[in-house]
Amino acid sequence: GADLQLQGIRKVFPGFTAIEELDLLIPAGSFFALLGPSGCGKTTTLRLVAGLEDPSEGRILIGGQDVTAVKPHKRPVNTVFQSYALFPHMTVLENVAFGLRRRKVSDAVPKAHEALRLVELDHVAERRPSQLSGGQQQRVALARAIVNRPALLLLDEPLGALDLKLRRQMQLELKSIQAEVGLTFLHVTHDQEEAMTMADTVAVMNHGRIEQLGSPQELYELPRTGFVANFLGQSNLFPAEVESTAGGLLTARTAGGVVALPEERAVARTGRITVGIRPEKLRLLGTEPPRDGLENVLGPGRIVDVSFAGASTQYILEISGLGEVTVFEQNLVFGSVFSPGSEVWVAWRREHTFG
Ligand code: ADP
Ligand code: MG
Numbered sequence: 001g002a003d004l005q006l007q008g009i010r011k012v013f014p015g016f017t018a019i020e021e022l023d024l025l026i027p028a029g030s031f032f033a034l035l036g037p038s039g040c041g042k043t044t045t046l047r048l049v050a051g052l053e054d055p056s057e058g059r060i061l062i063g064g065q066d067v068t069a070v071k072p073h074k075r076p077v078n079t080v081f082q083s084y085a086l087f088p089h090m091t092v093l094e095n096v097a098f099g100l101r102r103r104k105v106s107d108a109v110p111k112a113h114e115a116l117r118l119v120e121l122d123h124v125a126e127r128r129p130s131q132l133s134g135g136q137q138q139r140v141a142l143a144r145a146i147v148n149r150p151a152l153l154l155l156d157e158p159l160g161a162l163d164l165k166l167r168r169q170m171q172l173e174l175k176s177i178q179a180e181v182g183l184t185f186l187h188v189t190h191d192q193e194e195a196m197t198m199a200d201t202v203a204v205m206n207h208g209r210i211e212q213l214g215s216p217q218e219l220y221e222l223p224r225t226g227f228v229a230n231f232l233g234q235s236n237l238f239p240a241e242v243e244s245t246a247g248g249l250l251t252a253r254t255a256g257g258v259v260a261l262p263e264e265r266a267v268a269r270t271g272r273i274t275v276g277i278r279p280e281k282l283r284l285l286g287t288e289p290p291r292d293g294l295e296n297v298l299g300p301g302r303i304v305d306v307s308f309a310g311a312s313t314q315y316i317l318e319i320s321g322l323g324e325v326t327v328f329e330q331n332l333v334f335g336s337v338f339s340p341g342s343e344v345w346v347a348w349r350r351e352h353t354f355g
Contacts, residue, residue, distance in 0.1 A: 001029040001184035002063030002151035009058035011044055018044040020208035031178050031185045033195035036205030042188040046154045051075050063151055076151035082160040084141035086129040093125040096144045115143040118177060135166045146181055155187040171197050192232045204228050222265060222354050229276050236325050240275045256298045256322030259353065266355035273355045280328040281352040284315060284338055285345045296353065299345030303338050317344060
């Protein structure tokens with residue numbers, strides 16, 4: 001694999017700016033996910049890298065080579081789309097070998113077999129695509145895209161057409177294939193779970209910009225914007241005013257009471273901030289809690305909704321002044337303890353707070 005650099009990229013379509021500003025360095029051999037809602041500019045970014053669109057500004061470098069002015073077919077890049085577009089009249093093997101044969105590569109057939117072995121489909125090499133399942137067809141498309149060992153593989157929502165269970169399975173397979181071939185993968189998706197499961201690094205994109213970039217854990221545990229906090233799972237966000245900072249601890253006043261968090265987890269040290277906490281980091285307590293390890297306490301509030309979800313229960317409580325708070329409690333033994341109308345406090349550890 002090779003690294004990919006996007007330097008000062010901007011893409012303006014007539015009347016619409018799809019990419020406002022994009023600077024990215026994707027290290028060689030990494031599995032990088034570009035995650036964002038529909039219309040945020042993901043496909044445009046891939047089309048720029050593939051050479052199917054020209055940037056309005058900026059440069060694109062693959063393996064240190066400036067390819068901004070290089071024609072698409074001369075770039076060391078392949079793309080896998082959601083619609084795998086296999087040739088129906090050819091066998092699986094012929095589909096995978098097609099590009100190599102057209103370029104008169106001498107060992108096209110052994111190379112195609114090798115790519116099929118990698119996606120564990122060599123045993124169906126002589127079948128037609130219509131005789132395969134959707135997941136198998138997508139793996140053939142992947143074999144076809146990696147058979148000539150491009151420096152960079154672009155994947156544009158490749159699993160979007162598969163049902164949930166198959167998609168989860170393919171995510172793990174794709175990840176292990178990437179580790180095995182060592183190519184640089186740039187994977188585009190609007191599915192946060194998919195991005196977090198597969199990628200080493202995730203860039204969250206919104207309105208043609210990267211909002212935050214980091215490992216899945218970093219993004220989840222310490223989101224830097226409300227958009228990131230809500231796009232990667234659920235969050236409780238409370239407006240707050242910073243009261244003080246001392247000894248590495250920041251104290252802020254919300255409408256429901258004072259909370260504290262490590263200073264380095266806050267975006268700003270003064271003025272108005274938004275305090276965030278993930279629903280599964282919250283504990284519900286039926287009496288004003290002893291503060292054993294759970295330094296932040298808000299309440300009392302009243303439970304307004306209880307939804308059983310198998311492994312967990314979701315509670316919505318209403319705290320006067322603060323509004324609704326969502327809490328996920330794991331159903332460890334007996335399931336739901338609190339019923340609608342119960343008076344409860346909510347407590348959590350300072351270091352689980354972001355601000
Ligand atoms: P995503 O893949 O994240 O869903 P796209 O990159 O396809 O988003 O599109 C980003 C935005 O750019 C969308 O609002 C889309 O309508 C717009 N766009 C894409 N291609 C063109 C084009 N050729 N002309 C005008 N607008 C475009
Ligand atoms: Mg798209």
